Amino acid sequence: MRIAQHVLRSFVLVVALLGLPCLALAQRGDEAGPPRTPWGVPDLQGTWALPTMTPLERPAGYEDRPRLTGAEAEEFLTTRRSRIRQALAVALSADFELGDGGVTESIYDAPLLVGRTSLVVSPSTGRIPRTLVGEDRAGIPSRRMRGIPEGPEDRAMDERCMMGGSLPLRGSAFPARIFQTPGHLVIHYEFVNATIIVPLDDRASVPTAIRQWTGTSRGAWEGDTLVIESTNFDPRWTFQGSGAGLRLIQRLTRIDQDTMHLEYTVHDPESFTEPWSAAYPLTNTGEPIYEYACHEGNRSMSLLLSGARATEEAARFVGSFGLSSFERVGEAAGEVLAFTEGMLSYDASGHVSVQLTNGEHYLAYYGRYYVNVSRGVVQHAVDSGSQPNVRDRMLSHSYELADEGDTLVLSLTGDDGVESRAAWQRHR
Numbered sequence: 247m248r249i250a251q252h253v254l255r256s257f258v259l260v261v262a263l264l265g266l267p268c269l270a271l272a273q274r275g276d277e278a279g280p281p282r283t284p285w286g287v288p289d290l291q292g293t294w295a296l297p298t299m300t301p302l303e304r305p306a307g308y309e310d311r312p313r314l315t316g317a318e319a320e321e322f323l324t325t326r327r328s329r330i331r332q333a334l335a336v337a338l339s340a341d342f343e344l345g346d347g348g349v350t351e352s353i354y355d356a357p358l359l360v361g362r363t364s365l366v367v368s369p370s371t372g373r374i375p376r377t378l379v380g381e382d383r384a385g386i387p388s389r390r391m392r393g394i395p396e397g398p399e400d401r402a403m404d405e406r407c408m409m410g411g412s413l414p415l416r417g418s419a420f421p422a423r424i425f426q427t428p429g430h431l432v433i434h435y436e437f438v439n440a441t442i443i444v445p446l447d448d449r450a451s452v453p454t455a456i457r458q459w460t461g462t463s464r465g466a467w468e469g470d471t472l473v474i475e476s477t478n479f480d481p482r483w484t485f486q487g488s489g490a491g492l493r494l495i496q497r498l499t500r501i502d503q504d505t506m507h508l509e510y511t512v513h514d515p516e517s518f519t520e521p522w523s524a525a526y527p528l529t530n531t532g533e534p535i536y537e538y539a540c541h542e543g544n545r546s547m548s549l550l551l552s553g554a555r556a557t558e559e560a561a562r563f564v565g566s567f568g569l570s571s572f573e574r575v576g577e578a579a580g581e582v583l584a585f586t587e588g589m590l591s592y593d594a595s596g597h598v599s600v601q602l603t604n605g606e607h608y609l610a611y612y613g614r615y616y617v618n619v620s621r622g623v624v625q626h627a628v629d630s631g632s633q634p635n636v637r638d639r640m641l642s643h644s645y646e647l648a649d650e651g652d653t654l655v656l657s658l659t660g661d662d663g664v665e666s667r668a669a670w671q672r673h674r
Contacts, residue, residue, distance in 0.1 A: 293534070294422050302366060380514075401550060408438070414496055431446060431474070491514045568671050572669075574665070585668075587604075597613070609636070625643070
């Protein structure tokens with residue numbers, strides 16, 4: 247047991263030492279070249295970011311405009327930010343303001359990269375040359391964002407805390423940290439916690455049957471450029487439409503203390519009609535990275551799934567119902583005549599209308615409705631009605647849907663419990 251504890255302590259110590267900033271060990275570069283490690287190769291360590299609003303692909307309408315200047319660039323950015331806001335609002339079904347979690351400097355405030363309209367440099371169109379298969383795969387994340395999930399497997403990878411905006415590094419509020427030893431390079435993306443370990447020796451490739459979310463990587467130096475080849479990606483994740491045949495080649499070249507050039511080429515004949523490449527400089531922020539606790543305290547997935555069930559349940563309400571029975575409950579029983587006739591309508595846009603009468607009294611109102619599956623409650627948010635005391639009220643009903651949704655029983659609940667119970671029969 248003591249031997250095991252000693253080994254464990256030694257392992258923890260080694261890991262801790264590897265995690266310490268190693269920049270102090272590097273030799274600062276002079277005007278003739280980049281900073282170098284004590285063992286002589288370019289030092290790639292640092293916290294690397296891409297602060298730009300230049301998109302990966304060139305948008306429609308700018309096919310022959312690789313660069314913009316002045317007012318054109320400002321118009322481009324205004325349009326791009328507006329489209330991002332609209333897309334997120336549709337996907338999230340909520341009002342959305344651009345920002346990165348309340349930070350003072352947002353990626354959305356960044357400029358274009360020297361006026362460029364795309365990070366893609368090949369083909370010259372600035373567009374990714376997808377096949378039909380690649381086009382279909384590229385749409386998977388957005389379809390998952392818009393669909394109604396049966397379970398967590400139907401949602402996007404970043405929502406499931408499995409893969410985020412990494413590999414390769416691109417515009418994000420979350421930079422990457424690079425660590426380096428003579429035999430390995432480690433790229434740590436704190437966003438959704440992806441860590442890529444790149445051996446720099448001549449070890450054999452991993453068998454193709456072994457698949458990982460971030461693939462498996464091998465690296466080698468070509469002069470002052472580190473070339474990293476990554477394969478064996480899990481096909482359930484897609485990068486811009488890629489599939490199981492994705493082969494990603496990244497080239498990292500340290501320019502000076504603050505800059506590193508990144509170029510990557512994507513190979514996958516099934517998904518792309520030809521290999522395509524992107525290139526851009528990365529900036530060394532010199533700052534620490536902060537924990538991205540994706541799972542800790544994350545209620546998003548449970549709320550997404552409960553919301554999906556509510557959406558499905560709300561769809562069962564849509565239609566028109568006629569009153570089949572009505573009774574007063576509790577103190578109201580016998581004091582007020584029960585309604586004998588009525589109509590109830592729910593529409594697909596979330597609106598409800600109700601009409602009730604007993605020949606002597608008449609009640610009607612309209613508004614919006616909300617279904618809470620976990621509580622078994624449908625709420626009527628009244629906009630206006632035939633009687634002043636019902637306007638602007640939230641009427642909460644426990645519900646039961648029986649006979650395959652053709653019979654609806656609503657029990658109106660007040661401060662003192664159930665006040666009335668009505669049974670409705672579906673007309674259509």
